[in-house]
Amino acid sequence: MLRNALIAAGVTAALLATGPASAAEKKVIAVSIPAADHGWTAGVVYHANAAAKEINKAFPGIEVIVKTSPSASAQVSAIEDMSATRKMDALVILPHSSEELTTPVKTIKEKGTFITVVDRGLNDPHIQDLYVAGDNIAVGFNTAKFLVEKMGGKGNLVVLRGIPTVIDDERIKGFQDGIKGSDLKILDIQYANWNSDEAFKLMQDYLAKYPQIDAVWANDDDMLLGVLEAIKQSGRKDIKFALGGNGMKEIIEKVKAGDAMTPVETPYPPSMIKTAIYLTAAHFAGHAPVRGALKLDAPLITKDNAEEYYFPDSPF
Amino acid sequence: MADVAAAPPRAQHNWSIGWGDAGPFLALAALVAIGYLINPDFLSANNIANVVTRSAFIAIIAIGATFVISSGGLDLSVGSMAAFITGVMILFMNTVAPSVGTAAIPLGMAVALVTGIACGLLNGTIVTVGRIEPFIATLGTMGIFRALITYMTDGGTVAIDRSLRDAYRPVYFGDVLGVPIPILVSLAVALVAAYVLYRTRYGRRCVAVGANEDVARYSGISVTRIRITAYVIQGACVAIAAICYVPRLGAATPTTGLLWELQVITAVVIGGTALRGGRGRVWGTVAGAVILEFIANLMVLSDFVSEYLVAAVQGVIIIIAMLIQRMSKR
Numbered sequence A: 001m002l003r004n005a006l007i008a009a010g011v012t013a014a015l016l017a018t019g020p021a022s023a024a025e026k027k028v029i030a031v032s033i034p035a036a037d038h039g040w041t042a043g044v045v046y047h048a049n050a051a052a053k054e055i056n057k058a059f060p061g062i063e064v065i066v067k068t069s070p071s072a073s074a075q076v077s078a079i080e081d082m083s084a085t086r087k088m089d090a091l092v093i094l095p096h097s098s099e100e101l102t103t104p105v106k107t108i109k110e111k112g113t114f115i116t117v118v119d120r121g122l123n124d125p126h127i128q129d130l131y132v133a134g135d136n137i138a139v140g141f142n143t144a145k146f147l148v149e150k151m152g153g154k155g156n157l158v159v160l161r162g163i164p165t166v167i168d169d170e171r172i173k174g175f176q177d178g179i180k181g182s183d184l185k186i187l188d189i190q191y192a193n194w195n196s197d198e199a200f201k202l203m204q205d206y207l208a209k210y211p212q213i214d215a216v217w218a219n220d221d222d223m224l225l226g227v228l229e230a231i232k233q234s235g236r237k238d239i240k241f242a243l244g245g246n247g248m249k250e251i252i253e254k255v256k257a258g259d260a261m262t263p264v265e266t267p268y269p270p271s272m273i274k275t276a277i278y279l280t281a282a283h284f285a286g287h288a289p290v291r292g293a294l295k296l297d298a299p300l301i302t303k304d305n306a307e308e309y310y311f312p313d314s315p316f
Numbered sequence B: 001m002a003d004v005a006a007a008p009p010r011a012q013h014n015w016s017i018g019w020g021d022a023g024p025f026l027a028l029a030a031l032v033a034i035g036y037l038i039n040p041d042f043l044s045a046n047n048i049a050n051v052v053t054r055s056a057f058i059a060i061i062a063i064g065a066t067f068v069i070s071s072g073g074l075d076l077s078v079g080s081m082a083a084f085i086t087g088v089m090i091l092f093m094n095t096v097a098p099s100v101g102t103a104a105i106p107l108g109m110a111v112a113l114v115t116g117i118a119c120g121l122l123n124g125t126i127v128t129v130g131r132i133e134p135f136i137a138t139l140g141t142m143g144i145f146r147a148l149i150t151y152m153t154d155g156g157t158v159a160i161d162r163s164l165r166d167a168y169r170p171v172y173f174g175d176v177l178g179v180p181i182p183i184l185v186s187l188a189v190a191l192v193a194a195y196v197l198y199r200t201r202y203g204r205r206c207v208a209v210g211a212n213e214d215v216a217r218y219s220g221i222s223v224t225r226i227r228i229t230a231y232v233i234q235g236a237c238v239a240i241a242a243i244c245y246v247p248r249l250g251a252a253t254p255t256t257g258l259l260w261e262l263q264v265i266t267a268v269v270i271g272g273t274a275l276r277g278g279r280g281r282v283w284g285t286v287a288g289a290v291i292l293e294f295i296a297n298l299m300v301l302s303d304f305v306s307e308y309l310v311a312a313v314q315g316v317i318i319i320i321a322m323l324i325q326r327m328s329k330r
Helices: A002-025 A039-058 A072-085 A098-109 A136-150 A166-179 A196-209 A221-234 A249-256 A272-285 B019-038 B045-070 B078-128 B134-152 B162-168 B181-199 B201-211 B213-218 B223-249 B260-270 B282-301 B310-329
Strands: A027-034 A062-069 A090-093 A114-118 A130-133 A154-161 A183-191 A215-218 A241-243 A292-295
Touching: A027 A039, A027 A072, A027 A272, A039 A062, A039 A272, A062 A072, A062 A272, A072 A090, A072 A098, A090 A098, A090 A272, A098 A114, A114 A272, A130 A272, A136 A166, A136 A183, A136 A215, A136 A241, A154 A166, A154 A196, A166 A183, A183 A196, A196 A215, A196 A221, A196 B045, A196 B223, A196 B282, A215 A221, A221 A241, A221 A249, A221 B223, B019 B282, B019 B310, B045 B078, B045 B181, B045 B201, B045 B223, B045 B260, B045 B282, B078 B134, B078 B162, B078 B223, B078 B260, B181 B201, B181 B223, B181 B282, B201 B213, B201 B223, B213 B223, B260 B282, B260 B310, B282 B310
Parallel strands: A027 A062, A027 A090, A090 A114, A114 A130, A130 A292, A154 A183, A154 A215, A215 A241
Antiparallel strands: none
């Protein structure tokens, strides 16, 4: 929070220093994202700031401003304040929630601002000029397909879900579709709220309850960390695979090292915010047509392509 | 809660100790019996050891909270404080590890304790000297500690240095004569706390302040000092819990210790301590913490609760546990 305030202050100071004349000629891209309150959003903040720095350096005619907000209502205030106090040529927004942000973003759109929506869609898709998102269904589906193939189509699974949201539902649905038709059986599925501690406890309980577990899927890497610790403590040898999702750097490191239990990963990369900011910048700097929707694939990350998804300096 | 002046001073009847204090243990016994009926694996040595070990953090913090609550206070900041202390401890150990090696672990523990005591002192001072309602004061520090851990971790994870990982691991995963170390630590904390609360002058004054602040003041007790000390004990307990917690996952994140304050308060109240102050039960608190963890464990081990309804069933069981506790008191 403090740092965000400092960044905001820094941006303001920089603006004052450059003077109104030169600032007015620049195309301003405002980026509004959730504050870093867990691993994934921390990654979003990191990549947004990285993109802002790179683009501001590469294109003198563009200025990217990053603003983080801790809640949906704070995000509404933030974008209203930004649009009230300065010219905004584009808004790149990763909404806290679709419902609350739809009307405020629409108001900004009506002033002629280019709107890029990332990850969570708004309720009215006509508002957005560009939509960039990952594929949550593929996160579950591709993981399931990998397990079906590697386990010869049969075995006992346990699954850890996150927080009841559309994101979680889509991943679980993709996974269930992926194992359909095989003899892989989900013994149990429970919420662990995308939290490593809760996942640790839940995995201990799964291990106590089921004498034979062939594979575990935690639909997020924070939870996978807790799962791996519980398996290690139990000393059980029956678990062949423990997989996660999202692309946390600690897990990518395992994949790179050829870990036997976690040999693959599926990305839902927070770096998609960077993709969105670059595309929006291309609209102004490159005169390249970017209107449309871009759905990033969630291909299996293996030892061979892990480098592409590895960001050692990111907090996630 | 601070309006204890309106509550009539409640006498401590010696004869009521016995059945009255057995409530939480009866609830615990009932839960164990039900657990065994639902799934015999529940009573396997492994499962019991896992679950009781897991309850150690909440139990240790809740023992501290027993002092704060019985003295008429409240501390909502314990979860964030645990995360904050964890973060400070890990960052400190990682910094000194290259020069001092595994000696970083005992040094880190000392730093954690000092940090915890300082946090408790801060809470206690704001509540007493600042004369701010404990609910609001600790709601404020709860936000402060949570923001600090988020800031320290960049919103992500700070993990303990690999060179310390294996040396520190036994503090959570190790055992002495088959009893996991966190259980031994919480028993030791409970023993000391029970002695202080029941057998020392401080303990009696602590409860007296919670029962009736004005009467305590007129009898020459320094209410401010008693209350600050209670918060300091709370801070030290949170630090001890953090010391046991760090080796479990070896990392601190902004979601570490989230909502622990509510579990802690629930454990204390199930244990028989009066939420409005004036009555503290250390062993009841420990039983309360174990009950909470058993309930969560049973939700997974049983097959008939939908994953969507787990929280509702937990809520019902907590209320029933409270009722058993109440009825056994009459």
